[in-house]
Amino acid sequence: MRFKQFLFFLLLILTPLxxxxxxxxxxxxxxxxxFSLFQPFLQATHQTVSWFSxxxxxxxxxxxxxxxxxxxxxxxxxxxxxxxxxxxxxxxxERLKRLLDFKQASEWKTVSAQVIARDLSHWSYYVMINxxxxxxxxxxxxxxxxxxLVGKVVSVAPHSARVILLIxxxxxxxxxxxxxxxxxxxxxxxxxxxxxxxLDLTAQVQVGQTVISSGLGGVYPKGIPIGKVIQIGxxxxxxxxxxxxxxxxxxxxxxxxxxLKTDILKRSKET
Amino acid sequence: xxxxNWKILLAMVVVLWFQMGVLSLFSFGTIIFDFSLLYxxxxxxxxEYRRVLIFAFVAGCLKDLLTGAFFGLETVSLICxxxxxxxxxxxxxxRDEWVQGWGTFLFAFFTLLVHAGLLALVQERYVLNVSTWFxxxxxxxxxxxxxxxxxxxFKRLLxxxxxxxxYELFKAN
Numbered sequence: 001m002r003f004k005q006f007l008f009f010l011l012l013i014l015t016p017l018x019x020x021x022x023x024x025x026x027x028x029x030x031x032x033x034x035f036s037l038f039q040p041f042l043q044a045t046h047q048t049v050s051w052f053s054x055x056x057x058x059x060x061x062x063x064x065x066x067x068x069x070x071x072x073x074x075x076x077x078x079x080x081x082x083x084x085x086x087x088x089x090x091x092x093x094e095r096l097k098r099l100l101d102f103k104q105a106s107e108w109k110t111v112s113a114q115v116i117a118r119d120l121s122h123w124s125y126y127v128m129i130n131x132x133x134x135x136x137x138x139x140x141x142x143x144x145x146x147x148x149l150v151g152k153v154v155s156v157a158p159h160s161a162r163v164i165l166l167i168x169x170x171x172x173x174x175x176x177x178x179x180x181x182x183x184x185x186x187x188x189x190x191x192x193x194x195x196x197x198x199l200d201l202t203a204q205v206q207v208g209q210t211v212i213s214s215g216l217g218g219v220y221p222k223g224i225p226i227g228k229v230i231q232i233g234x235x236x237x238x239x240x241x242x243x244x245x246x247x248x249x250x251x252x253x254x255x256x257x258x259x260l261k262t263d264i265l266k267r268s269k270e271t
Numbered sequence: 272x273x274x275x276n277w278k279i280l281l282a283m284v285v286v287l288w289f290q291m292g293v294l295s296l297f298s299f300g301t302i303i304f305d306f307s308l309l310y311x312x313x314x315x316x317x318x319e320y321r322r323v324l325i326f327a328f329v330a331g332c333l334k335d336l337l338t339g340a341f342f343g344l345e346t347v348s349l350i351c352x353x354x355x356x357x358x359x360x361x362x363x364x365x366r367d368e369w370v371q372g373w374g375t376f377l378f379a380f381f382t383l384l385v386h387a388g389l390l391a392l393v394q395e396r397y398v399l400n401v402s403t404w405f406x407x408x409x410x411x412x413x414x415x416x417x418x419x420x421x422x423x424x425f426k427r428l429l430x431x432x433x434x435x436x437x438y439e440l441f442k443a444n
Contacts, residue, residue: 012328013350016335020342027342034336038288045292117291118298119338120307122383122410123390123397126339128291154339162339169390169397190390190397192301252300 032157035128039116039160043130046116050255109261111135115254116160123190125168127254132159140219142260148225148248149173149213150257161259165251166194166226174217175226177203178210186211186226186245194227199241205232211245221262276322278429279314283330286310287337302406304413306421307334308382311353312375313425316365320357327353344389352382371422376415383407 020027061068113129131137133156141153143163151165164171171188175196182203184196199205209229215222231244290306297303311330314323331346338345356378363370384407391399 013347014343016332016346017343020335020344024342027336030336031339034333038291038337041288042292045288049293118303119340120287120290120334121338121340121345121386122301122303122305122406123387123403124338124340125301164339168339169394187396191402252298 028155031162032155035160035162036157039128039130039157042116042128046114046130110258111137111261112256112258113137113161114256124170125165125188125190125251126154127163127165127257129161129163129257129259130159131259132157132161134158136261137161137259142220142224142262143257144224144260145249145254145257147250148227149220150249150251150254152219153259163257166247166249167192167251172217173220173226174214175211176214177205177229178212179206180204180209183214183216184243192247192251193230194245194247196229196243196245197235197240199243201234201239201241203241205229205241205243207232211243221260275429279326280329282425282428283307283310283326283333287330287333291337302409302413304417305379305410306414306417308352308379309375309414309417309421310425311349312356312371312378312418313422315353315356315360315378316371316374316422317426317429320353320360323357324350324353341390341393344386344393347389348382348386351385352378355381368419372415372418375418376411379411379414380407383410 111131113131113135115127116130117128119126129137129143137153137156139153139156143150143152149166151163151168151171153161154164155162165188166173166186167188167190169188169190173186174183175186176183180203182199182205184199184203186194186196189195196211207229211226211229213220213222213224213226225248227245227247229243230246233242233244234240235242286306290303294303294306307330311323311327314326327349328346331349334345334349335342356374359370359374359377363374365371384403387397387399387403387407391397
């Protein structure tokens with residue numbers, strides 16, 4: 001009798017695991033349903049908390065207004081000077097592109113969204129955003145913040161979507177080093193840092209170099225900043241190099257993100 | 272289902288909502304205190320263990336549905352943690368605040384490690400390393416510190432009396 005109870009108990013514990021392994025469709029359906037139920041409450045909570053946070057911030061900022069104003073004025077002066085240089089560079093760039101008959105990449109259309117919840121698990125890194133299929137969000141859509149690449153949409157409900165972050169151990173992005181154009185694969189490790197693997201042994205990788213998405217792989221468009229190289233090493237098999245990358249996006253403080261509607265996504269939908 | 276069970280279930284949903292929507296805004300990097308673990312620990316110290324196991328299963332399923340990670344890991348790890356806490360409670364005085372504090376720490380630490388271990392099994396690229404242990408200690412430590420403040424709130428919320436064993440009724444102070 002005791003053994004039967006034990007067997008029943010064991011089976012009960014393992015049932016969710018079996019469902020996860022053998023019926024991912026059911027899991028997806030269940031998750032979308034539960035998220036849709038939670039979404040209005042999370043949205044309302046997010047708005048309330050944001051309001052309180054804004055009030056607190058404006059109260060603290062009042063004491064530093066004069067100092068901040070002075071700093072901003074100085075920054076404006078510097079930026080004005082830089083703007084002149086950039087305008088000149090832009091004109092030059094356009095001229096050179098025309099010369100090379102460079103096909104200008106179509107502009108990304110973006111949908112801005114707010115992060116309304118984070119993942120309950122301490123070992124996986126997902127966030128929930130307040131835009132869904134009714135706003136044009138689709139699965140596999142790249143997501144970025146003002147600082148750089150954030151991740152991609154993995155599941156979509158009518159008014160919310162779940163985004164896997166780059167730091168999750170299930171994330172992978174084809175990337176290249178901006179300065180040397182060496183190609184590699186940026187992988188999440190479930191920690192704050194990323195690892196760029198499959199770098200050629202002859203790659204000219206250096207600490208401080210910028211890593212951007214390469215556009216290979218069919219999900220992420222080319223040229224989105226990912227992070228900065230902070231450490232370089234040789235893989236155990238001594239066939240390739242790896243680089244530890246500090247991401248530009250601050251994943252624990254994400255509040256607003258941009259979902260990118262890219263040509264890559266359109267093409268993959270057509271095929 | 273009895274009124275108390277409904278209350279426990281409703282409070283569990285509220286705790287999960289709080290964890291997802293509010294608590295994550297006050298994170299220290301990737302370290303976030305876990306109220307769902309705290310709530311299950313409270314249930315373990317208050318109710319008879321069979322009932323707690325059922326609620327651990329329900330909480331695990333709910334968490335699995337609300338996370339993006341591999342389905343089923345939360346359920347298994349929460350039940351394993353609850354079984355460990357049951358052993359601790361059987362050995363010590365469940366009303367003692369110190370027992371509640373370090374019992375919650377061990378429960379949270381063990382549950383997190385089991386989850387990380389299972390994740391490493393199902394996800395090839397996830398590796399258990401020093402930072403996993405370090406992060407588990409920090410989360411478990413932070414969560415167990417909250418016992419003093421949060422357990423009375425849970426107690427008030429559920430309006431429950433601690434389930435005492437027969438021999439505990441005759442215990443001296």
